[in-house]
Amino acid sequence: MRLRIGIDTGGTFTDVVALDEDTGALATTKTPATPADPAAGFAAGLAKVLDLLGAAPGDVAALAHGTTVATNRLLEDRLDGLGLVTTEGFEAILEIARQSVPDGYGNSYFWVKPPRIVPAHRVRAVGGRLDHTGAEVRPFDEAGAAVVARWFREQGVDAIGVCFLHSYANPAHELAMREVLRREHPAAVVSLSCEVLREYREYERTVTTLVDAAVKPVVSRYLAAVAERAPAPLLVMASNGGVVPAAEAVRRPVGTVLSGPAAGALGAAFVAARAGHRAVVTLDGGGTSTDVAVVRGGEPGLTTEGAVGRHPVRVPMVDIVTVGAGGGSVAAPAPGGGVKVGPRSAGADPGPLCYGRGGTEVTVTDAHAVLGRIPPHLLGGEVPLDVAVARAGVAELAAGLGLTPERAAAGVLEISAWNQANAIRQITVRRGLDVRDHPLVAFGGSGPLLACRLLDVLGLGTALVPPDPGNLSAFGLLTVDVRDDHVRTCVDRDPAAVEAVFAELEEQASAALARAGFGPAERRFARSADLRYAGQAFEVRVPADAGDVAARFHDAHEALYGYCDRAAPVEWVNLRVTGIGPIARPEPRGHPPGDGDSSRARTGTRRVHFDDWTDAALYRRESLAPGDEVEGPAVIEEYGSTLPLHPGFRARVDPHGNLVVTRA
Template identity: 75%
Template sequence: MTRRAGIGGRRLRIGIDTGGTFTDVVALDEDTGEIVTTKTRSTPADPAEGFEAGVRKALELLGASRTDVTALAHGTTVATNQLLEDRLEDLGFVTTEGFEFVLEIARQSVPDGYGNSYFWVKPPRIVPVHRVRTVGGRMDHTGTEIRPFDEASAVAAARWFREHGIRAIGVCFLHSYADPAHELRMREVLLREHPEAVVSLSCEVLREYREYERSVTTLVDAAVKPTMARYLRRIAGGRLRVMKSNGGVLSAEEVVRQPITTVLSGPAAGALGAAFVTRAAGRGSVITLDGGGTSTDVAVVLDCEPTLTTEGTIGRHPVKIPMIDIVTVGAGGGSVAWLSPEGTMKVGPRSAGADPGPRCYGQGGTEVTVTDAHAVLGRIPPHLLGGEIPLDVDAARDGVEALAAKLGMTAERAATGILEISAWNQANAIRQITVKRGLDVRDYPLVAFGGSGPLLACRLLDLLGLPAAVIPVNPGNLSAFGLLTVDVKNDYVRTRVERDAELDLDALGAVWSELQREAAVALEREGFPPSDHRFARSADLRYHGQAFEVRVPAPDGPCDDAFRAEVVRRFHDAHENLYGYCYRDDPGRHPVEWVNLRVSGIGPITRPVLRERPPGGDSEPAGVRRVFYDEWTEAPIYQRERLAPGTVVAGPAVIEEFGSTLPLHPGFQARVDGHGNLVVTR
């Protein structure tokens, strides 16, 4: 897509990722290729303040003004945090008459397996049953109308919501994925009878079967829509795009229409940034670990693309939208160390956040955190962000010593224990994203980034047997950098359940053409001419009798017998890779079934260029500091920006930079590659 210069004459693109503790900013001058990175403290009470402060800081560093900005890309946790904190009051639900208990029935699945089923209590529904209204009318699974839409009951439902002050409403009628006519009429009634209502329709949020998941996904969209609209109004200019969970971005105007697509906004940007950096370094498949102040997000990149899922959850809510497959664990720098009633030490998932933060921040924090443990052991400098945030190491030590006294151990052992527990929490998240999905964790290098991501990299290599860890340039800002590498992307889905042997290829092609037209309209709204449109087709298939599907990419071209055979071959291969078996040679007893058809509309952007760096430079340490690994030692301290390609640093040592730190344990070494990445090996 061709970019115009800003009003000020320059062409600047800015990526801004708002985390729980810091707001990360990366600015790119598209004409010179200059990249500037910086951070500001997040402002959880009003995230827009941290956003604006980050933009101002980046522009000051570049000597530029807001008129020079041609594009802003934003990764936000506003929707995610609202769901995690269950701030979903005043939400209403409209569904088909006779199905008012669809949320109460839910699914029979029990978290953590049946071993805990005796003690598990089903959590409260996203909408209590007294705020559910039903409307007469019925479609069957083919979209044929069985009973007509009952406008009288629709009007009664709308007036009931208006009288009770319920303004966020989700609508999910049975089989509306096949024909949305009744849902569209329900919206007309709601907007006529209750003009203040914010309405989400399942046919627009998730046009896919499975009523329970479709209902919850639609309600989550309705719940976050008012919050996201207010937030984006505060920060939006005409050039703002917001990161989506699926690995694409959308304009702020489009996001207000479908806010649920942003629920994993920040973590998705980090995984894409890691994929972009490692692709340039010649590594196609890696594990990504994004360590922040509140949590750590883990994903897998296969053949330069992060893996996707539609079986995600945010908090306790199943959200069935395309999203990068990410596992999140409460093991960030601000994770609090605490004692259980049994007297054992635990770390997280509760976090001290940005305010008051860890004890060493000197902002009134009283609880010991992972960052405090690093400070006590000398593994991070006595200041953050190049000196902008001085650390009160004495306050951290006092807290760790008090905790150690309760456990009857030294402060060093207690601090090391905090870090060990945090490392195991991260290792378990990595196992969940790899071993549980049939991948051998030992085959994949780890890309560690985020402010706290590199801090435990050496220990994770030991715990998991990983071949190497890659620390990108400016790891603390990689998520913000990833926002500058992301295409505009929108996903469309249609359920069409049909046996492969009975497949109507003409009807299949017609559905894909309709989805592609919808995607093209959205891309045109985003400003992309038809010549720039790209489309990616995929299909969800399964063996007849299975409950869940496997998604495979579908080739371009006409929907003929060769096309059908190729998609089915890909399904057999994918099923065998995932589960270790397939039935390609037994189609009679195990016929293949097509379930969902999908199209992604993609509008490509101009990406930054990662240039190789020349060898040579100062590889001497900038000083020494007492650091505790297995014992106290005078460890050399290196400034990363002074390390040139080819330099090898042997542990014990510490490599510091503006947004992050790498403690290099004894027995490990870090080599600087041609792009400036640190490659850590035993």
């Protein structure tokens, strides 16, 4: 065998997909996540899929991995022991930050500024100064730098971000600071802004550098542990929609802060494009959260204006909105009455009540179990559910609300559906897109569970549920290229100066691709640039590979803001180069057409509560063939997920094996 394996480690399960490159056969499986030691979950998933195929570690030709280690570190705000070195006189950069507040002042009257990523007493300044061109105004104070380094060592601050003024134009002072830290504090993990984000705007550059420093120790340890267990060179999913060698991920771990969610969006885009849909909304429902993204032109959007938790991170990342509405989201009485669902999650341990592992709070999964919308076991019987315990918990919650258990459980699911719908509106309606123009691709273990309700809430016509939806993020890892991003601020109008910087960035990207094993003929490069009219404060990004880039900017400016001035001078601001190492896309085996008779897949009936209790037909998904149709009320079950088909809805199997859900 020649196996390509994708392993996506989530908050509740580790998802695994193996592709036989010779036959196109796919094998999928899941194992429970191991939050205390995520690398153990990786090893367990790898061993399980190899055993399933009767394969040996030597059969693995390539291995790609998506991880939430960096994401969870930031979301949980476990950033103790982090320090900042900055330019003398700029110690308050984190406190000053930006004047903007979320959603504007009218909607944020009670907004409170969150704590700084580094408290004031762990910020130290070093003398020396560069101007905006990179010319030295005052020399680097090496003696003062040594004092700062020794202070961090004495205080036990071992993760340090270095961000000096205008170091995007000249990295000399930051490189000198690193040498001092190596000499005086060799145990420190150091991130330099000139290597993390060589781009202007001090606050965002500083925070991004500190985020890199904060996650570098845990990502380095984790990837080292995973690499020891990997039987083939390890590629890691990056936030930018590509994979990078593990060594590159360790060098700049801030690039992996959306590793897992990015793989899901790319896998959904791949599956939707094969089915003829190049503009869709993706909904990745997991155990802890739900991630939504918009795909247009067959690719999810990218942004450098993203954030993880409260931390702005200015690195290229798939444009994703995350909401705490997963299967493990906790439903608890709200202070003002009613019920609040999420963002707090029961996670994998102890998990929902029905897992029988000591959970004490009702979750979304418990509500589904009580209403009969999921089977009394998960993963083909590997995870039996204690529905009686879930029912007792829901009954207790219902008693406090004066409702029946069924009404309380249905209310929990309704709140969860609206949380997901609001996330979808945030990434579509708020950005001027008509959500009704986009089919919904629902995947993840819990993604299809509320698909029918989301069609009603959002007024959508179609939902697409891919084969093995619970493992689509792991499959997405096998569909992406190696990508390496480089950026440089170069405020200029001179084409020759711009071309010189582009050439330098391409050299850096080419060197990274060479380290990843790509020969000169295989390497591809994509240019883009942030441009603005002279005097503007913000930029518009446009492709810059060929043609009239200024005309492209005018068109983009008019599309965004309703006007342009084609006679005005245009400034180049940030120049970007993405190095691409192409990887062959998987071609899974086709699905032979059926005869339209879905009864062969029917396994029985179960009492299920939709608007009321009803006898719903049960179907095994793997027994359905293209052309088969199922009418609701019904429940379509498979190894990693379940689709409850509400009354008035129909599911049809398309030629690629997707379930196409529409109103009957």
